[in-house]
Amino acid sequence: ASITPLKTAFASYFPIGTAFTNDEMYGENANLMKKHFASVTPGNALKWDATEPTEGSFNFTSSDEAVQFAVDNGMKVRGHTLVWHNQTPNWVFYDSNSQLVTKEVLYARLKAHIDAVVGRYKGKIYAWDVANEVIDESQSDGMRRSLWYQIAGDEYIEKAFEYAHAADPDAKLFINDYNTHIPAKAQFLHDLVQRLKAKGVPIDGIGEQTHINIDYPALSQIEDSIVKFSDLGVTQEITELDMSIYTSSSQSYTSLSTTLATQQATRYAALFEIFKKYKDQISNVTFWGQDDAHSWLRTSPVTRLDWPLLFDDNLQSKSAYWSLVNAL
Numbered sequence: 038a039s040i041t042p043l044k045t046a047f048a049s050y051f052p053i054g055t056a057f058t059n060d061e062m063y064g065e066n067a068n069l070m071k072k073h074f075a076s077v078t079p080g081n082a083l084k085w086d087a088t089e090p091t092e093g094s095f096n097f098t099s100s101d102e103a104v105q106f107a108v109d110n111g112m113k114v115r116g117h118t119l120v121w122h123n124q125t126p127n128w129v130f131y132d133s134n135s136q137l138v139t140k141e142v143l144y145a146r147l148k149a150h151i152d153a154v155v156g157r158y159k160g161k162i163y164a165w166d167v168a169n170e171v172i173d174e175s176q177s178d179g180m181r182r183s184l185w186y187q188i189a190g191d192e193y194i195e196k197a198f199e200y201a202h203a204a205d206p207d208a209k210l211f212i213n214d215y216n217t218h219i220p221a222k223a224q225f226l227h228d229l230v231q232r233l234k235a236k237g238v239p240i241d242g243i244g245e246q247t248h249i250n251i252d253y254p255a256l257s258q259i260e261d262s263i264v265k266f267s268d269l270g271v272t273q274e275i276t277e278l279d280m281s282i283y284t285s286s287s288q289s290y291t292s293l294s295t296t297l298a299t300q301q302a303t304r305y306a307a308l309f310e311i312f313k314k315y316k317d318q319i320s321n322v323t324f325w326g327q328d329d330a331h332s333w334l335r336t337s338p339v340t341r342l343d344w345p346l347l348f349d350d351n352l353q354s355k356s357a358y359w360s361l362v363n364a365l
């Protein structure tokens with residue numbers, strides 16, 4: 038039987054995307070990407086440590102290649118990410134005496150970075166994850182105590198959205214986070230977006246990373262959050278979907294059993310039933326990688342094999358793939 042492209046299978050619901058690293062722009066990985074995916078997210082190439090490793094000295098080699106690959110092949114691009122506490126060089130936050138900078142200095146650096154990066158890909162990147170992982174539901178105000186926060190309180194978030202909007206008024210601007218199924222976290226995120234909207238901050242959407250595993254969380258919690266966010270007047274995108282087969286960090290298997298492959302397929306199908314039900318709220322569903330061999334979960338949180346995606350190490354369709362296409 039011929040293999041239905043995912044993007045065709047889901048064409049009446051939402052564009053299907055994948056993250057990729059630049060080694061996937063060649064050979065069979067490139068063919069798989071072009072066949073199945075309507076959008077792509079460079080997995081690392083647009084992060085601050087890649088594009089501006091030292092102040093004012095930009096390196097767009099990887100990001101230019103990645104964006105051009107997408108443009109040449111008619112795929113939309115999600116830009117990831119502008120403000121984050123990880124993969125951001127220390128110089129952003131410190132002065133030459135190793136003291137934290139003032140918020141004025143921080144904002145000048147942020148604006149220069151966003152002007153350069155967002156401006157460079159104006160018209161080529163349709164959506165930006167402007168702020169990534171800013172919520173920490175263990176804090177009384179829900180705000181992560183990152184260096185961004187330590188220097189500027191939560192005001193850096195609206196600055197980032199304003200700078201991004203000025204650099205590309207047509208780009209859709211997202212706040213992106215993980216574990217958005219946790220009710221307390223979802224509420225903080227909801228209320229932050231509500232406050233930003235009330236202030237007139239240009240925010241268009243919520244990105245739900247959706248790094249889940251084979252038995253957690255309950256899919257009803259994912260659905261509850263989609264519903265919770267739907268009164269905000271913003272779109273939602275599933276930005277980093279994958280499903281680890283592990284239920285604890287101490288497990289380590291040498292192969293994917295048929296039992297787990299089937300369990301994963303069933304769960305993926307059920308998850309997509311939810312996404313399809315909310316297709317009017319969800320404007321993209323992106324997997325955090327095509328094939329298991331390229332998954333970040335093979336090195337995080339520990340180095341071990343994992344099989345979280347739709348295609349196996351040999352780029353063959355897994356049960357998870359078939360469960361999605363056959364369920365349509």
Ligand code: XIL
Pocket residue numbers: 080081169246277333
């Ligand atoms: C990951 C990349 O896939 C890895 O290659 C890198 O080593 C670490 O970052 N949440 C995010 C993504 O927002 O940027 C992360 O990507 C995965 C978790």
